Each structure stands twice: as C-alpha cells, then as structure tokens.
Amino acid sequence: MAEAIRLEHVTRRLEGEVPVTLVSDASLRIDGGECVAITGPSGSGKSSLLYLMGLLDLPSEGRVWLGGADTAGYGEVERSEARLRTIGFVFQSHFLLPEFSACENVMLPMRRLGAYDDATIRERARVLLGGLGLEDQRDKGPRQLSGGQSQRVAIARALANDPMLVLADEPTGNLDSVASRNVQRTVLALAHEQGRAVAVVTHDPDFAAQADRRVRIVDGRIQP
Amino acid sequence: MIRLLVDVAARHLLARRRQSIVSLLGVVLGVSFFLSISAMMRGSEQDIIHRLVDNAPHITIEDDYRNPTLQPVSQLFPDAAVQLRHVVPQTETRGIRGYAQILDFLRRTPGLRASAVLSGQALASFAGKDRAIGLYGIVASEYAQVSTIRRYMVRGSLDELEANPNGIVIGDELARRMSLSMGDNLRIASTTGQVRTFKIIGLFHTGRSDFDAGQAFVALKRVQSMLDRPNRINTIVIKLADPNAARTEAARIEQRVRYKTVSWQERSEDLMSALAIRSVIMYAVVGAVLVVAAFGIYNVISTVVLEKQRDIAILRAMGFQARDIEGMFLAQGALIGAVGNVFGIGLGCGLMAGLMRIHFRVPGSTDVNYLAIDWSLFQFVLAGGVAMLAAMIAAYLPARRAAKVEPVDVLRGGT
Known part of the structure; x- marks a missing residue:
C-alpha cells in the first residue's frame, strides 16, 4: 500500500522561559490500509504527535510528508486544504457542532470542499451515516444522540471527503464498553476494509492490540 | 462557500x-432614527435652498x-506725492448706467434670463391709512421670466402692468391691512415727494407676511419717473438654467460690467x-446611536467567539481556513446589519x-407649514450603508x- 504519512525526525518544542519539548525526534510512517495505535502515559506527547501528523501544528524540527508530498513549505491555506481533502479527524469528545443536526454535521466538510451539489452532499451524508448504523438518527441534534452515536457521527464527518488518512484521538475514551467496541470495529474497518491509513491514540490495551502496529511514546520520544 | 458561512453565522445567532x-x-432603532432625522434635516435643508x-x-x-471707485484726481495722479486738499468730489447719480447694453450683453448668454428693476421706498395711502412699502419698477413680461x-x-395678472401703466400689483396682506380690493385706487408717495394714484390690477400671496404686506409692483417707467431717476435702474435680477453655476457666472459678469454682482451662494453664505x-x-x-448599536453587535459576536472556541478549533481541523472563520463572524455582523x-x-x-x-406655523409665515422630508434614495442608502459599516466594524x-x-x-485543553 502507498505511503500516507511520514514523519522524519520531527521535534515539537514550545519556546518560552522554560522550553517544553512535546515531541522529540519522532520518525514514523503509516501506509494506506494500516492501523497504527499510538499509546503511552498521559502527557507523553501522543496527541501532539497526532496534531503534527494532521498539520494542525508545525514541527520545530524535522519534516512531515503527506501522501508523498513534503509539507514543509505549506502555508496556513495549503495546510487547511490538505486537511480538508486528505485528513479526517476524530476526537475523544465528539465535537459535533450543536447547532447542526447529525446529517448537517457530516455535510459540513463536503460543503466547504464545494465539489458536490447540495443533493449529492446530502445523499453522501445519508450513506455515510447509514453505513455506521445511524440511518434513523440523521435529523437529530447532537444533544439527542448517545455518546457512541455522537462518536460515530464524528467518524462519518471525518470520512465525508473520503480522506486517505484518519487521525483518531482517544475515540473510545468517553464511551461505555459496548459503544467502545462498536467504535473500535468502525475505526479498524476504515483501515482494513476501506484501505485508509489510520492512526489512533488510545489508552485502551484491547483496542491497541487489534491495531496492525503499536507505537509507544514516552516523554515525547517514540520507544524502539 | 458564502452560503455555508452565512448558514453557520445564522445558526450561531439563532442559538x-x-x-x-x-x-x-x-x-433597528439606530437605522430608523438615523433615517428619519437625516431625512428631516436634509428635507428642511433642501427646502431652504x-x-x-x-x-x-x-x-x-x-x-x-465691490471696490469703491477712485475720485478723478486720484485716478489722474495715482502715484502723487503731494496731497491735494479740498478737492470737490464728483457726485454720481445712483443707479446702473447703460443698463440696456448690459441687458443686451447678458441675454446673449445661453440659459440666462435677466430683468431690470428699479426699487425704492414709498408711502401707500388709502382711506386715511398709510403704510411704508417697497416699490418695484419692473417690465412685467421680463420680470415674470x-x-x-x-x-x-x-x-x-402681473402682465396687465404692461397694458395699464397706472396699474399696481400688491400683496393680499397689504390689501387686507389697508382694506383694499381689486380696482381700488391707491395713492403712492415717493421719497422725491411725487404722488401718483395707481389702480390695483392684481393681488399676490407668497405666504411670507413681510413680503405680502410690504411690496408693490409698478411699471418700470412709472417708478423711474416717481423716483426722479429716468433711464436708471438699481438692480438687474438674473435667473440661470443651472442655479449651481451662479457663483462662476456672477464672477464672469462682474468682471465685464464692473458693478457688484452677487450670486445666491454668496448672498446666503452665512446660511x-x-x-x-x-x-x-x-x-x-x-x-x-449607531455606534451604540455597534457596541451591541460587538458584544454578541465577542460572546459567540468566546463560547465557540471549541467549534472554531474543530472547523479548523476539518479544513476550514482562518479566513473562513473570520468570514463566518463577519457574516454574523452582516446578518444583524x-x-x-x-x-x-x-x-x-x-x-x-x-x-x-x-x-405648524412659523413666525413670518401666514401659511401652515409641514416638515419637509427628503424621501430620496440617498437617505436610505446612507442610513443602510452607515448601519452596515457600523455592524461590519x-x-x-x-x-x-x-x-x-x-x-x-x-484541542489540548478540550481533550
């Protein structure tokens, strides 16, 4: 499978009176169809690594290659475009926009992309929600959905523009065991059935065990 | 794209x-006050103008x-070092000399109409009542233009002054105060002591009580005779096709005729x-008022920005650019505006x-007045534009x- 994301000796340092190193000399490659679990203790730099992979944050040193392209020269606009077209984010808290229904939340990235007409966007959102078992929930607001349902809506939203890379930051962290298992299956299927590259930050050892590869990070350093 | 930003903005506001x-x-209050007060003020300004x-x-x-003319001796010896004392100054008869030639010159200008007037003070008497009036000597057909x-x-009719040189046209207020009516004979005494009797052949009503009670129109030749100023006038009144050209046209005329020539703008400079x-x-x-309204908008949008930090972050993670986010909140201002x-x-x-x-009735007017309101599109564009600008700022x-x-x-704080 083709390379989706590659980090080369990436360091992220917060400058200040007391400089803090969030990620130190991290190198990592994830290919399409591969699910990589990122584990480690709290505050070890897992989420920071994910934000660097998702071009939300810029490395202090090192390079990030997305789909074979060096992102070092990307400005804010290019990084946003890359996120819109090639990256899908799922967070621990579902982060659905409360003023929009489930379906409308899923439609948002497609509307921003502007590649489809309204009818197509709505139909694609319905298909995505249907694929995650949320056919009947699409017109409900986020407050009317359970935690597991909301997280699956967030996954549908992350898949809206058919990204090659899905970054999930503790997607099961706030869910009960049943909902957690459903979300785990969904996330794994993104890699194994849909061929996407998936990076999952998780504290759950069972979830991590199901991934194709585990990367452990301690004090910002990827452990050998 | 704009639809999406407006949609998000509207949802934020509705929430x-x-x-x-x-x-x-x-x-709403700012625009309505701005519009109504501005329309009233502009209306009254336009009414006055x-x-x-x-x-x-x-x-x-x-x-x-405009500049007093020099006495002949001063003109003859402009750089004289010796002062001549007890020179008898030349006495000039007041009035515009050669006015017929000036009128000929003026009437050659396209879009310009001119009429000669000789005005003076007089005393009107009827049935034992006397009133001081201003006597206007005019050529009716020219003055009407x-x-x-x-x-x-x-x-x-004013035109009857041409057919009836002993006719006079007065204001209805003068007629009322002196108990005059059409056809009555009015005795007019000029400042030179000449007295003539005129027949009232017309009444006017302008609504300005001082004018209606104090002006009378008589044939020019009669006034010249009564004021003992034959072939003289003291004013030439001019109308232009384009009133805004009055200032430049007045300067041009003054340069040519040398008499003081005053445009309506100069005459009304103070006003x-x-x-x-x-x-x-x-x-x-x-x-x-709109600035206060703008503070309200600032307040609500600032609150939304503070409350929506997490949504902003997730939208950015989705691929929305910083300028999309800016546009989203500008759209909120635009929507409210x-x-x-x-x-x-x-x-x-x-x-x-x-x-x-x-x-209402204003002092000096005999008619009921209404507030003049300017309904021009400009007022609406101005009020709307200022409100939108305030909202956007x-x-x-x-x-x-x-x-x-x-x-x-x-995201670090939220996860």
Whole structure:
C-alpha cells in the first residue's frame, strides 16, 4: 500500500522561559490500509504527535510528508486544504457542532470542499451515516444522540471527503464498553476494509492490540 | 462557500436568540432614527435652498462696486506725492448706467434670463391709512421670466402692468391691512415727494407676511419717473438654467460690467455654513446611536467567539481556513446589519410618514407649514450603508480574534 504519512525526525518544542519539548525526534510512517495505535502515559506527547501528523501544528524540527508530498513549505491555506481533502479527524469528545443536526454535521466538510451539489452532499451524508448504523438518527441534534452515536457521527464527518488518512484521538475514551467496541470495529474497518491509513491514540490495551502496529511514546520520544 | 458561512453565522445567532434580538433592536432603532432625522434635516435643508434658489434671483447686479471707485484726481495722479486738499468730489447719480447694453450683453448668454428693476421706498395711502412699502419698477413680461411672482398671483395678472401703466400689483396682506380690493385706487408717495394714484390690477400671496404686506409692483417707467431717476435702474435680477453655476457666472459678469454682482451662494453664505454645521451636528448625533448599536453587535459576536472556541478549533481541523472563520463572524455582523436595516428602514419610513403629518406655523409665515422630508434614495442608502459599516466594524474585531484561534491550543485543553 502507498505511503500516507511520514514523519522524519520531527521535534515539537514550545519556546518560552522554560522550553517544553512535546515531541522529540519522532520518525514514523503509516501506509494506506494500516492501523497504527499510538499509546503511552498521559502527557507523553501522543496527541501532539497526532496534531503534527494532521498539520494542525508545525514541527520545530524535522519534516512531515503527506501522501508523498513534503509539507514543509505549506502555508496556513495549503495546510487547511490538505486537511480538508486528505485528513479526517476524530476526537475523544465528539465535537459535533450543536447547532447542526447529525446529517448537517457530516455535510459540513463536503460543503466547504464545494465539489458536490447540495443533493449529492446530502445523499453522501445519508450513506455515510447509514453505513455506521445511524440511518434513523440523521435529523437529530447532537444533544439527542448517545455518546457512541455522537462518536460515530464524528467518524462519518471525518470520512465525508473520503480522506486517505484518519487521525483518531482517544475515540473510545468517553464511551461505555459496548459503544467502545462498536467504535473500535468502525475505526479498524476504515483501515482494513476501506484501505485508509489510520492512526489512533488510545489508552485502551484491547483496542491497541487489534491495531496492525503499536507505537509507544514516552516523554515525547517514540520507544524502539 | 458564502452560503455555508452565512448558514453557520445564522445558526450561531439563532442559538443566542435573546442577545441577538437585543443587538438587532439596537440596529433597528439606530437605522430608523438615523433615517428619519437625516431625512428631516436634509428635507428642511433642501427646502431652504429650494426657496433661496427658486424664489430669489440666482444672481443680482447691484448699483454698487465691490471696490469703491477712485475720485478723478486720484485716478489722474495715482502715484502723487503731494496731497491735494479740498478737492470737490464728483457726485454720481445712483443707479446702473447703460443698463440696456448690459441687458443686451447678458441675454446673449445661453440659459440666462435677466430683468431690470428699479426699487425704492414709498408711502401707500388709502382711506386715511398709510403704510411704508417697497416699490418695484419692473417690465412685467421680463420680470415674470426671472421671478416666481406670477405663480403667487391670486387675483388679476402681473402682465396687465404692461397694458395699464397706472396699474399696481400688491400683496393680499397689504390689501387686507389697508382694506383694499381689486380696482381700488391707491395713492403712492415717493421719497422725491411725487404722488401718483395707481389702480390695483392684481393681488399676490407668497405666504411670507413681510413680503405680502410690504411690496408693490409698478411699471418700470412709472417708478423711474416717481423716483426722479429716468433711464436708471438699481438692480438687474438674473435667473440661470443651472442655479449651481451662479457663483462662476456672477464672477464672469462682474468682471465685464464692473458693478457688484452677487450670486445666491454668496448672498446666503452665512446660511449655507450654518446648514453645513447643522448637518455635521445632526450626523454626529444620529451616528452616535449607531455606534451604540455597534457596541451591541460587538458584544454578541465577542460572546459567540468566546463560547465557540471549541467549534472554531474543530472547523479548523476539518479544513476550514482562518479566513473562513473570520468570514463566518463577519457574516454574523452582516446578518444583524442587514436584518436590522430591513426592519429599521421600515420603522424609519413610518417615522418619516408621521413627521410629514406634523403641521405648524412659523413666525413670518401666514401659511401652515409641514416638515419637509427628503424621501430620496440617498437617505436610505446612507442610513443602510452607515448601519452596515457600523455592524461590519463591530464584527471585525471579534472575527479577527476568532481567525487567530490556534486549534491545537483549544484541542489540548478540550481533550
């Protein structure tokens, strides 16, 4: 499978009176169809690594290659475009926009992309929600959905523009065991059935065990 | 793309209905007050200027010089070092000399109409009542072209002065005060002591009581005779096709005829500057209402930006650019401004219609007056434009702040 994301000796340092190193000399490659679990203790730099992979944050040193392209020269606009077209984010808290229904939340990235007409966007959102078992929930607001349902809506939203890379930051962290298992299956299927590259930050050892590869990070350093 | 930003903006505002309505009300009231007060002030200003331009000459040539003429001895020896004392000055007969040639010159100018006038003071007597009046000697057919007096004739006709040299046209207020009516004979005594009897052949009513009670029109030749100034006039009144050209045209005429030539702008300079100052004060006051409304908008959008940090971060993670976020919050300002404009202009129209119905009597006028309201598109564009500008400026600062939100900072705190 083709390379989706590659980090080369990436360091992220917060400058200040007391400089803090969030990620130190991290190198990592994830290919399409591969699910990589990122584990480690709290505050070890897992989420920071994910934000660097998702071009939300810029490395202090090192390079990030997305789909074979060096992102070092990307400005804010290019990084946003890359996120819109090639990256899908799922967070621990579902982060659905409360003023929009489930379906409308899923439609948002497609509307921003502007590649489809309204009818197509709505139909694609319905298909995505249907694929995650949320056919009947699409017109409900986020407050009317359970935690597991909301997280699956967030996954549908992350898949809206058919990204090659899905970054999930503790997607099961706030869910009960049943909902957690459903979300785990969904996330794994993104890699194994849909061929996407998936990076999952998780504290759950069972979830991590199901991934194709585990990367452990301690004090910002990827452990050998 | 704009639809998406407006959609998100509208949802944000609708989610904070009470705050949004309060800020919307600020804009509605601001626009309506701005519109109604501005329309009233502009209306009255235009009314005043209209009266100045319409009812008075655009240019007046007076029997005077802007710079006093030198006595012949001074003209002859301009650089004399020796002062000649007890020189008897030359006495000039007042009036515009060679006015026929001046009129010929003026009438060659396209779009210019001119009429000669000789005015003076006189005493009108009838049935034991005396009143001081201003006597206007005119050539009726010419004067009618430069004056609106014909429009104000309520009885008889100004043109009859040409057929009847012993006729006189007076104001209805003078007629009322002296118990005169059409056909009555009125004795007029001039300042030279000459007395003549004129038959009333016309009455006018302009609504200005001083004019209606104090002016009389008589054939020019009669007045020249009564004032003992044959072939002299003291004023040439001019109307232009384009009143705004009066200032430059007056300068051109004065350069040629040398007599003091005054445009309506020069004559009304004090009034025009007072009107300009009044406009500045008015716009400052009504603008302040919109500034207060802008603070309301700033407040609601700032609150939304603060509350929506997490949503901003997730939108940025989705691929929305910083300028999209800025546009989203600017759209909130634009929405409040636009909706506020619609309702504000509606309310403003109601206020303007209400103001038009207010009637009053001003000192010096015998007619009932109504507030002049300017309904021109300019008023609506100005009120709407200022409100939109205020709304956009109010939205700009929080929008900029929203665009600068670093998604990573928010996500780190939220996860």
